[in-house]
Amino acid sequence: MALRRIKADLHVHTCLSPCSGLDMSPREVVNAALQKGIDLIGVCDHNSAENVLAVKKAGERNGLMVLGGMEVASSEEAHILVFFDDDDDLLGFQKYVYRHLDGRNDDHAFGLQVIADDEDGVTGFCDRLLIAATSLPAEAIVAAARTAKGESLIIAAHVDREAFSMIGQLGFIPPRLSLDAVEISAHIAVADAQRRFPDCTKYPVITGSDAHHPDDVGKRYTCFTVADGTIAEIRKALAGRDGRKTEC
C-alpha cells in the first residue's frame, strides 16, 4: 500500500465539551478542519465521546478522516487522550469512564454540553459533570484502554502545561506507563519542550490544537507518513516503523 503524508490534528473538542463554543458542531468542526487543509482529526471531548459518531459521519461525507476518542481526566487531574478504531471499544470505554465520574453539570457555571447529530441538529444535552476529574488513576485509564478488542492510541495531553498535564500534576511521567506519545500544546516548540521536560525525549512528541473554537482547529498539527488513518498506522508512524514517520 502506498504511503502518504497526512496532516493530523489529534486534539479537537466539540460543543459537547463544557468549555467549548456552541459553534463547534460536528459539521462546523469538519469544515474548519478541511479549510485548514487537515486530513485527519481526533475528536476528544472531556470525559465523553457522545459526539464522536456524528463527527465521524460528517467527516466521512466530506472526505475528512476522524479518529474517535476522549480526553479523560485522571484522579490526579492529568489529561489523557485515548482513541479507539472500533466504535464499540470507544463506547465501552465511555461507560467505564462514566462509572467513575461523579456530579451533574451546572450550565451556568461551565456551559452547555450539547449532543448533536451529523447535520448539526441538537439531539440532547449531556448532564454529567464532564469538567470534573474521574476517580481513576492514570495507570488505570491506560490499562483499561489497552484491554479493548481493537487498537487503542494513548497520548498524555499538553504535557508542557502546568495544570491538567501529567508532568505538571505528577512531576514526571510514571514509569512503565504504556503511552504511545506525549502531546505538547500549541504555543511551544518541540525543541523547547524537549529541553524543559526530559520526558519529551523519551516518548514520541506530537502537537495538536486543543481547539475549543472553529478558528483554532488545525492551528497546530502533526504530519504522519502512513498508508491510512487507522490507529495501527499512526502507532507505526509514532514508533518510526516500516517506513512510517511522524513530524511536528
Added chain:
Amino acid sequence: MNLNDIVKEFGLEVKAGSSHLDREVTGGYVSDLLSDVLAHADEGVLWVTLHIHQNIVAVASHKDLAGIILIQGRDPEKDTLIKAEEEGIPIMVSTLSAFELVGRLYKAGIRGA
C-alpha cells in the same frame, strides 16, 4: 521538631516509613502540583498534599524531603506505600483539611521557606 513529635502532637496515622520518624523537620511546603514541589520545595521540609499517586514518593526522595502528610484522611495507593517503604519516606495521614493542618503546624513552629 522531629517527625515523631509531629505525629504525636497532631495525631497522625503513619502509613509508611515508620523507622524514619527521628528526622528533624526544617520547614513546611504545601502544594498539589508535583512539578511545583520539584521546583520549589527545600530539602528537609515536611510536604502537605492530597496527592496519593506513587510519584509523590519519587518527588520526596529526589528532593530529600523529611516526609509527606496526606490531608483529609486520604488513603494512599498500594504502590505508593510499597515505594515509600523502599525509599524510606514517611507517609502520614491527617484527618484535617490542608488549611487547618498547616495553620496548626505553623502555630507549632514549622515555617515555610
